[in-house]
Amino acid sequence: MALIACPKCNSEDINGTPQADSRLLIHCEDCGHEWLRGEARRDPGRPAVRTIDSLHAAFPTPLDVRLDVRERVAALAQDFQLDHREPDTTAAEFRAKYQALFTRDGLRDASPDDLLQFALTDTVASAGNMSGLNRAWKTQGPERAAEKVRESIEYLLHGPESLRLEDRLTHLVDGKKVGFPSFNKEPLLTKVLCVVEPERFLPILKYSAPTDGKKEIVKLVFELDLPAAEKVAWTIGRLAVWSNDLLRSLVGNDIPDLQQAAKFLAWAKTRPALSRS
Template sequence: MALACPSCEVGAAEYVGMADDGRNEMRCTSCGHHWMHGARPVSPRAVVAKPVKTPTPRARAPRATTTPRSSAPRSAAAPAAAAAAPVVRRLPTLDDVPGEALQRLAALKAAWPRQRPRPDPYAADFRRLYELMFSRAGLPHAEPGQLKDFVTTDVLALSGNTSSFSREWRKLGDRDASQRFRDAIEYLLRGESGDDEQSPDDPPLPDRFTALVDQTSPHAMGGARESVLTHVLAVARPERFLPILTVDGGSGGEGKREIVASVLGVELPPVDRGRHTIGRVACGSNDLLVDALGAGFADLDDAAAFLLWAHAQA
């Protein structure tokens, strides 16, 4: 049973990540409220370190020498300086966004041109088709050609360079490749339990995402990495995930990291294999952007188009 939200009391809590003090950051998928779960430990930063006493050098008896000695202290006798601990940045939330950035965001929303190119007429049908296909009832019956087309098409969002996915597909063949891809999608969306809601017996969605990207899960498929998995989430969970498929935009500069920096004025921490895994940064940055955008968009496809436009204005 999901943890209840302290704001709306609906059992819709979702794990976001670990805060600096070791507590779990949670988010309500019903009302969007963020809170910290668990007892607050005593921070090591609250403990004042005792001053280190520098030993007084012992006097040495002078000795005769024909070569004058330098009066400068010997560097070998100096104590080695302790290396500074690396600064670990936590994943930012809406509370970290400067007020002036939110004011600028509101001004950009008001200035966003309403007369934009007409949307792809196939996009709505594409979304409905694959949203049903990725459902618990539909996924076992998804055809190999439809699954492969989902990755290689540019409808809604292009999954980037798909050569490794196509290479893996050819190596496995249609039957085995489609089964591996269905398995990866099922684990991403519903975990081992097969529940559409987060099960306490399954790792949180960001950690399942990471295991699939890093190929540490038995459900992983070669080539089905960050952009492919985010594309799946944007179609299967359209109320939560933007069709912006990567954290780092590369040479194009249109990833979530660049958009968060230019539009919201905050920085995402570097992706690592410890605390800030690819799944936690990908999901956390998505949620931050959605929280900051607020209302005023037809859907998150519309919101993503606005973000790309706002990023270009920076």
Template sequence: MALACPSCEEAAAEYVGMADDGRNEMRCTACGHHWLLGAKPVSPRAVAPKPAPKAARSPAPRAPAPRPPAPRATPPPRAAAVGAPAATPAVARFPTLDDVGDEALRRLAALKAAWPRVRPRPDPYAADFRRLHELMFSRAGLPHTEPGQLRDFVTSDVLALSGNTTSFAREWRRLGDRDASRRFRGVVEYLLRGENGEDVDTDDDLPLPDRFTALAEGRSEHAMGGVREPVLTRILAVARPERFLPVLTVDGGSGGEGKRELTRSVLGLELPTLDRGRHTVGRLACGSNDLLVDALGAGFPDLDDAAAFLIWAHGQN
């Protein structure tokens, strides 16, 4: 059962990420309230600034002659001033809509106003593709999906391209249809519902961004070769179409249309760089998606249309 929001008391809490003191940051999807869950941090994953190095206890002033007052004549060590950068938090928090400047918001509003209200769908087959796979990936439908349906989901160009699928195709051939489809079903089930099989994250299970990371990096027993960030994001985009944009990577590479580039050009924000401590691939993928969706707001029939707008707005620079 979902955690209740302390503000509106709706059972609509979702995990946002780890706060700087190691507690879990939560958000209510009903009223938007943010809060920190838990007492004092005890997790070794908690990130805290390292104390400034103790002022070198080296034998203070090395006076050539034994002059006892010399140590007191020396000003206190300036180690704290020299090491000032250490006072900056080791890892900045993930940016939110509050970090978007007023000028960027005004420009975004102007771009939305200029976006044609009557326009062709970005992909006329996308809506049907979403509906089909939303049913296929449901708890009831997933066990009955056929191997060919699962394989074609990854390699199809409907909705968005999954990028280079050579390693996925190689792994599928190595395992064979039966074992490969069983393995891919395990990826989908674990990504969407975790170990507990719940559609909403629970306190005793890894949150979605961390499950994403474990699968993308091959560290989960449920992982499958060739199923990395683009395929995992594609699963989320069809299974949770109200939350996830069909923009499948954070970094767009040579194409330059990943969520990092879109955030930079449309919102004027720079996403954190990828690291294996706090800003993992899963937290970047989910956090950047949520930031863009929050900033876009209303005015789009669905997130397919919103993604098409982002690509268009990116091209206006």
């Protein structure tokens, strides 16, 4: 496919996914542009081509949650807030510090100690076991490791504007772009988003995890099924961002502080669902 170039940015960093109608869905890894190549084989029984826009349009929305479930969750939110009214000042201070460090200018001066502390601390949310990152950090040395972490964050937050955030996230997780591989994990990259955009991103760091991922929470709390991650269409970046936005829409009006909203969801998933009560 080296002879094919993206019509928008002229990049040759592209891949093709065979479609059921014999065409190829071409995806530019640099700018995210997608187009179809080849002649379609007419077969009305075949499924339609799934582009990123058609996938996003097909992703569940709050309207897909039953009314009785929404009412039940709203009542749970009221009960939860009676006992959880105090904001987390430690998390707010942490976010303010790293919001400044993760700007374009701030990243250049972000120290190795600050970047390592961001990964290791449980403030805002725990990204899980960091033993692999610690080993890689020591192997490469603090200065080199910090330089690569800056590249990861720069690409995620300030990468090509023509490439959607969800696809930049996928590129980093899948190892297709620059950065520090041990930092380019879904939990740490999602934590970056939670700090930079705390009014959009919930501190729930994995799309799918036993009972604790966004996919599982949507099922347990809202009785709604989300798709499993795959390599081609439902990529991890798309699902991570779209499921976050779904949960934000479902709970954000009742609990605008998303740090509190995440705690509420962790609590609400333990309440008996309507279908199980």
